[in-house]
Amino acid sequence: MSTWMGVDLGTQSVRALLVTADGEVVGMGSRPLTGHRDGPRHEQDPEQWWNAVALACRQAAAGRSDIEGVAVDATSGTVLLTDDDGRPLSPALMYDDTRAAAEVEAINDRGAAVWAELGYRRMQASWALPKAHWLLRHHGHGRVTHQSDFVNRRLTGHEVATDLSNALKTGAHLIGERWPYEALGLPDDVLPDLVRSGTPLGVVCERAAEATGIPAGTPVIAGMTDGCAAQLGAGGIEPGSWNSVLGTTLVIKGVTRDLLHDPLGAVYSHRSPTGAWLPGGASSTGSGVIARDFADPDRLSGAVAFTDVLAYPLLGTGERFPFVAQEAEAFMIGEPRDEAEHFAAVLQGVGFVERLCFDYLDLLGAPDGGRLTLTGGAARNHYWCRLRADILDRPVTLLENAEPALGMAILAAGEHGGTMVRVRQTLDPTGAGRFDEPYLRLVEALHERGWLPAALAAHAEERTSR
Known part of the structure; x- marks a missing residue:
């Protein structure tokens, strides 16, 4: 029996899955990660990544000799400097580290034409x-190394190329699949070569085999960012298919044949292993609000099925998708009678933001006739999944196992990975339009506050009336 190893190198932990061609998980391992935060700074020790990956893989491999490939995903925009032998010269600056804010204006001025061609128009301080x-x-010196590059070099024992997915926020020209050096403003010799995700990078070396338990000679495959890996793990490979990941925040990613261009810069597109495009965006709403404000969500689920109280729930200040408004703040219209109605209003509010995201993607010309999968921590709450199907007024699919590590096992398996995704259940909408009116009231409230563009507000209303 052949198996493939997928490794998810996240923020708080490393998770490794060993998966068969039909999607059975026959081995798993995990190890925690720690970091240091100080205001806009968020660092981790790269050596900790390798130690955690090695231990998680050894736990998942459990002495098996039938591993046919391994692929690693990593957090988007996380970088460090290394020397010519791959040793760290700096701490790793994590995906949400914004200490480089002073660099952004010059970068956006120099690369404006390229960023516009690639659809996202401008870079942000947290980008690589x-x-x-x-x-x-x-x-002063060093090679720019992405999080996944660091681990892949340890696996292979030699210098490796970086994948286009992890290189997006470093300014890779995803259409030409090259570095646009003039726009980047970096020396030519500090960046790795570029390859598509799914490209073989080498094989596991003897030293890495001893550390990880993965047999020497196992192919190492170029991975993706963790968000794209989660999409692949959800089976999102056909144009028009979408994956909505509701965890601490809400992240939506899909598949399109053509590159989307977003005048707001809220949506940016990765390149898939097949050459298609993977547009997506991340909202500042999500289930983090639930964890912060409610001690026992399971007890409250379904206690109030519908409320006229409107909530726009945010974890902090500022929204990134489906509109960009740094000044946006959470608000509530109406007074909940009790905790249960407050909870219902927040659940509906997150669902309304999710619906607005899809209205914006439709406005940009994205197809959405394919399967919509719901993943992330909130997908474990059956009531909320059914509520989201009703608010979106479309069927939603729940999976037995959807996570970035599975996506990497699928990528490592190549043509053998198509049957690894297992569907648990499909929920059909039963709302019969009862959420249309409160949804449009929230859209109007966002527009009146000056955060939501008029064109999107009008499109949401027009699409609701179809």
Whole structure:
């Protein structure tokens, strides 16, 4: 029996899955990760990544000799500097580290034409290219290395190319599949070569085999960012299919044949292993609000099936998708009678933001006639999944096992990975339009506050009336 190893290198932990061609998980392992936060700074020790990956893989492999490939995903925009032998010269600046804010204006001025061509129009302080400039300015020298590059080099024992997915926020030209050096403003010799996700990078070396338990000679496959890996793990490979990941925040990713161009810069597109495009965006709403404000969500689920109280739930200040408004704040219209109605209003509010995300994607010309899967921690709450189906007024699919590590096992398996995704249940909508009116009231409230563009507000109303 052949198996494939998928490794998810996240923020708080490493998770490894060993999966058969029909999707059976025959081995799993995990190890925690720690970091250091200080205001806009968020660092981790790269050596900790390798130690955690090695232990998680050894636990998942459990001495098996039938592993046919391994692929690793990583957090998007996480970078460090290494020397020519792959040793760290700096701490790793994590995906949400924004210390490089002062670098952004010059980067966006220099690369404006390229960023516009690629659809996202401007970079943000948390992206990898500003952080690469900051690192080189403060450390003086070194090779720009993505989180996945660091681990893949340890696996193979030699220098490796980086995948287009992890290189997006470093400014890779995803259409030409090259580095646009003039726009980047970096020396030519500090960046790795570029390959598509799914490309073989080498094989597991003897030293890595001893550390990980993965047999020496096992192919190492170029991975993706963790968000794209989760989409692949959800079976999102056909144009028009979408995956809505509701965890602490809400992240929506899909598949399109053509590159989307977003005038707001809220949506940006990765490149899939097949050459299709993977557009997506991340909202600042999500189930993190639930964890913060309610001690016993399971007890409250379904206690109030519908409420006229409107909630726009945010974890903090600022919204990134489906509109961009740094000044956006959470609000509530109406007074809940009790905790149960407050809870219902928050659940509905997250669902309304999710619906607005799909209205915006439709406005940009994205197809959405394919399967919609719901993943993330909130997908374990059956009531909320059914509520979201009713608010979206479309069927939603729940999976037996959808996570980034599974996506990497699928990628490592190549043509053998198509049957690894297992559907648990499909929920059909039963709302019969009862959420249309409160949804449009929330859209109007967002527009009146000056956060939601008029074109999107009008499109949401027009699409609801179809």
